[in-house]
Amino acid sequence: MARITASVYTSHVPAIGAALDTGKAGEPYWQKVFAGYEFSKQWLREQRPDVVFLVYNDHATAFSLEMIPTFAIGCAAQFKPADEGWGPRPVPEVIGHPELAAHVAQSVIQQDFDLTIVNRMDVDHGLTVPLSLMCGQPPAWPCPVIPFAVNVVQYPVPSGRRCLNLGKAIRKAVESFDADLKVQVWGTGGMSHQLQGPRAGLINREFDNAFLDRLIADPEGLAAMPHIDYVREAGSEGIELVMWLIARGAMGDLAGAPPPKVRHRFYHVPASNTAVGHLILEESNQ
Amino acid sequence: MARITASVYTSHVPAIGAALDTGKAGEPYWQKVFAGYEFSKQWLREQRPDVVFLVYNDHATAFSLEMIPTFAIGCAAQFKPADEGWGPRPVPEVIGHPELAAHVAQSVIQQDFDLTIVNRMDVDHGLTVPLSLMCGQPPAWPCPVIPFAVNVVQYPVPSGRRCLNLGKAIRKAVESFDADLKVQVWGTGGMSHQLQGPRAGLINREFDNAFLDRLIADPEGLAAMPHIDYVREAGSEGIELVMWLIARGAMGDLAGAPPPKVRHRFYHVPASNTAVGHLILEESNQ
Amino acid sequence: MPLDKPYLDVPGTTIFDADQSRKGYHLNQFCMSLMKAENRVRFKANERAYLDEWPMTEEQKQAVLARDLNRCIQLGGNIYFLAKIGATDGKSFQQMAGSMTGMSEEAYRDMMIAGGRPIEGNRRIGEKKPEKN
Amino acid sequence: MPLDKPYLDVPGTTIFDADQSRKGYHLNQFCMSLMKAENRVRFKANERAYLDEWPMTEEQKQAVLARDLNRCIQLGGNIYFLAKIGATDGKSFQQMAGSMTGMSEEAYRDMMIAGGRPIEGNRRIGEKKPEKN
Numbered sequence: 034m035a036r037i038t039a040s041v042y043t044s045h046v047p048a049i050g051a052a053l054d055t056g057k058a059g060e061p062y063w064q065k066v067f068a069g070y071e072f073s074k075q076w077l078r079e080q081r082p083d084v085v086f087l088v089y090n091d092h093a094t095a096f097s098l099e100m101i102p103t104f105a106i107g108c109a110a111q112f113k114p115a116d117e118g119w120g121p122r123p124v125p126e127v128i129g130h131p132e133l134a135a136h137v138a139q140s141v142i143q144q145d146f147d148l149t150i151v152n153r154m155d156v157d158h159g160l161t162v163p164l165s166l167m168c169g170q171p172p173a174w175p176c177p178v179i180p181f182a183v184n185v186v187q188y189p190v191p192s193g194r195r196c197l198n199l200g201k202a203i204r205k206a207v208e209s210f211d212a213d214l215k216v217q218v219w220g221t222g223g224m225s226h227q228l229q230g231p232r233a234g235l236i237n238r239e240f241d242n243a244f245l246d247r248l249i250a251d252p253e254g255l256a257a258m259p260h261i262d263y264v265r266e267a268g269s270e271g272i273e274l275v276m277w278l279i280a281r282g283a284m285g286d287l288a289g290a291p292p293p294k295v296r297h298r299f300y301h302v303p304a305s306n307t308a309v310g311h312l313i314l315e316e317s318n319q
Numbered sequence: 320m321a322r323i324t325a326s327v328y329t330s331h332v333p334a335i336g337a338a339l340d341t342g343k344a345g346e347p348y349w350q351k352v353f354a355g356y357e358f359s360k361q362w363l364r365e366q367r368p369d370v371v372f373l374v375y376n377d378h379a380t381a382f383s384l385e386m387i388p389t390f391a392i393g394c395a396a397q398f399k400p401a402d403e404g405w406g407p408r409p410v411p412e413v414i415g416h417p418e419l420a421a422h423v424a425q426s427v428i429q430q431d432f433d434l435t436i437v438n439r440m441d442v443d444h445g446l447t448v449p450l451s452l453m454c455g456q457p458p459a460w461p462c463p464v465i466p467f468a469v470n471v472v473q474y475p476v477p478s479g480r481r482c483l484n485l486g487k488a489i490r491k492a493v494e495s496f497d498a499d500l501k502v503q504v505w506g507t508g509g510m511s512h513q514l515q516g517p518r519a520g521l522i523n524r525e526f527d528n529a530f531l532d533r534l535i536a537d538p539e540g541l542a543a544m545p546h547i548d549y550v551r552e553a554g555s556e557g558i559e560l561v562m563w564l565i566a567r568g569a570m571g572d573l574a575g576a577p578p579p580k581v582r583h584r585f586y587h588v589p590a591s592n593t594a595v596g597h598l599i600l601e602e603s604n605q
Numbered sequence: 606m607p608l609d610k611p612y613l614d615v616p617g618t619t620i621f622d623a624d625q626s627r628k629g630y631h632l633n634q635f636c637m638s639l640m641k642a643e644n645r646v647r648f649k650a651n652e653r654a655y656l657d658e659w660p661m662t663e664e665q666k667q668a669v670l671a672r673d674l675n676r677c678i679q680l681g682g683n684i685y686f687l688a689k690i691g692a693t694d695g696k697s698f699q700q701m702a703g704s705m706t707g708m709s710e711e712a713y714r715d716m717m718i719a720g721g722r723p724i725e726g727n728r729r730i731g732e733k734k735p736e737k738n
Numbered sequence: 739m740p741l742d743k744p745y746l747d748v749p750g751t752t753i754f755d756a757d758q759s760r761k762g763y764h765l766n767q768f769c770m771s772l773m774k775a776e777n778r779v780r781f782k783a784n785e786r787a788y789l790d791e792w793p794m795t796e797e798q799k800q801a802v803l804a805r806d807l808n809r810c811i812q813l814g815g816n817i818y819f820l821a822k823i824g825a826t827d828g829k830s831f832q833q834m835a836g837s838m839t840g841m842s843e844e845a846y847r848d849m850m851i852a853g854g855r856p857i858e859g860n861r862r863i864g865e866k867k868p869e870k871n
């Protein structure tokens with residue numbers, strides 16, 4: 034049977050992708066960011082999953098205002114890096130896992146999550162920057178990826194509670210898949226940042242670090258935090274952090290297993306407008 | 320405050336639209352169908368709603384396999400009748416109600432239904448045939464309509480229970496809208512029919528009439544019926560009947576009010592490949 | 606396949622699930638293209654050439670050319686998509702549905718007027734049928 | 739408007755909700771069109787003519803021409819859509835964000851390097867600020 038082995042959390046700042054793609058990764062400004070992922074790249078090589086279930090949000094790229102799905106699961110065989118206005122990122126195509134994706138879709142819909150099934154979509158920096166941070170610049174990504182897009186652009190976005198429960202449902206779905214696969218769930222976006230209006234540039238270190246603490250030790254409590262707290266404390270785009278609760282909900286401790294091991298934790302300000310946060314949690318019964 | 324005054328249930332067979340549009344409505348074959356809606360047209364004129372919330376399914380018209388939303392709410396100001404392969408039906412444009420639609424979307428998403436918001440879509444016979452049956456052939460539809468599309472094309476479709484609960488959530492949403500509107504919820508599709516394979520043409524009168532009985536008197540029990548029973552007993556396309564539970568869930572008796580009044584009930588076989596069922600339930604405290 | 610499929614014992618019926626959808630993706634998207642009048646014209650002018658623009662299997666193309674809807678469904682087609690071929694050919698939904706049953710158009714229409722195909726004997730594969738239908 | 743909006747007291751912040759989305763629909767869809775290289779070329783060649791192809795309000799068009807992103811947001815624009823204008827102009831997200839704060843590009847960048855805009859004094863409209871920012 035398939036099983037979830039770890040969850041990974043990381044910001045997905047577009048400027049990080051741009052720095053890599055334009056050869057600026059060696060500059061001191063960016064070195065401070067990439068240094069936080071040195072451990073992670075090594076860890077991913079050692080703990081290489083068979084599939085990554087990657088939770089992210091589309092930034093008005095694949096989804097315009099014509100159709101805004103709350104939750105969309107990518108069931109295609111491949112996904113192209115999107116042209117977000119300055120040409121597609123020069124990174125590998127994303128290879129999907131249609132069988133597992135379809136299985137998760139079926140299982141999760143039957144657990145009363147009203148997914149939108151997507152068979153064709155380009156993926157933007159929300160998905161490709163975490164892959165770059167965790168894998169560097171390989172000629173191909175190390176394993177298939179299932180893109181799972183969450184609406185955090187138009188209010189109301191799904192609640193923290195809904196996201197945590199969705200993670201639990203994804204775990205059940207993965208565990209009922211009839212093949213011996215190691216699956217990681219990644220939650221991306223955040224941490225505190227605001228890209229709009231006179232308050233742009235907002236950063237809240239205390240909020241961010243408390244969020245990381247609670248994500249590790251008190252996810253059920255954290256899931257009760259209302260949207261307004263994210264917006265007020267972490268900036269209008271800080272709301273992306275609700276997506277981390279999907280990955281957290283997929284960990285075994287919420288289904289009765291022992292708490293996960295914290296393998297890595299990193300926090301840095303700034304990358305462009307954003308506070309970068311990163312966490313790796315491993316199932317302790319690995 | 321807005322309130323729900325009634326729910327209407329009806330099949331939405333495309334051939335009924337074609338019969339009307341090509342002047343065949345007077346033929347004996349079709350007269351037997353339209354006769355069942357004479358009362359309903361009169362009733363609708365008398366009980367004219369300010370908005371119809373119309374639950375239907377898209378038949379591979381607005382949604383291809385690229386994106387398949389489980390639940391999609393139409394928030395646009397207008398919706399064009401679709402070209403389903405033989406040109407658009409010669410019926411009026413559908414005028415939406417963007418304010419109420421957006422309010423219901425916000426409220427229902429916050430009640431943990433993961434809607435897809437749609438701001439541009441053409442509507443097919445699933446939506447326009449019920450309007451034709453209930454309104455005849457007017458130069459404009461009598462009121463704004465909020466299209467609510469449910470995936471019943473690709474398995475798994477949402478469960479009966481999920482649909483009934485969605486109806487309850489829609490009721491709460493409508494009742495918290497700050498304008499004095501009379502809203503009807505319509506559930507469409509069904510009844511028994513199968514359009515594919517050697518079993519095409521299946522009709523099950525007993526199942527259909529029991530479904531109508533239970534929809535009136537035991538919606539909570541009916542909501543527990545699994546998909547396989549719809550498919551086995553009512554044909555592969557009979558699964559559309561789950562959508563009737565959304566309209567039923569919006570009635571007040573499930574929130575503590577007295578049972579609704581059965582204003583009209585009609586059943587006829589056949590219209591093309593399909594058993595036609597039709598029901599009008601009125602809130603008793605009108 | 607690891608998907609749970611409680612519907613496999615329903616006779617003469619193919620449920621359009623994720624596996625079917627994946628198998629039939631390009632077949633169904635081809636059908637969808639027939640919703641545009643200019644594509645209908647191009648398809649009718651040279652069916653084979655139009656089909657060759659789509660990454661469908663040869664089997665799928667042959668099934669479309671032969672208008673063998675049962676075969677199309679086996680190969681991943683869904684009836685709501687396949688209906689666009691029927692619309693292009695000027696066929697009604699009743700003609701299309703009937704064509705899959707092995708019955709003549711007239712016999713199928715008469716069966717519907719007489720109340721449709723009975724459920725008895727049609728619930729499960731191998732079930733004893735009380736009458737021929 | 740009957741939508742519940744608990745976020746109206748957050749200073750310098752516009753939440754992109756259904757009302758904003760409706761107001762800004764065509765403005766945002768115009769922005770989206772700039773994701774295609776040929777549209778970027780056409781827009782740059784004659785901005786006014788390109789904007790006139792869209793059913794936007796005159797105010798929205800003026801705000802785009804002036805690159806007044808705060809005004810665009812007021813008129814229903816969303817930052818992820820507006821970012822396509824920035825990309826067309828060759829601006830980074832940091833330059834775009836900074837342009838809305840009234841700060842110089844340099845001052846904004848330095849603020850970010852120094853740890854960003856502090857939360858103290860920025861939680862609620864009218865809140866006393868412990869320092870100028």
Ligand SMILES: [Fe+3]
Pocket residue numbers: 045090092159222223273
């Ligand atoms: Fe983001």
Ligand SMILES: [Fe+3]
Pocket residue numbers: 331376378445508509559
């Ligand atoms: Fe239908």
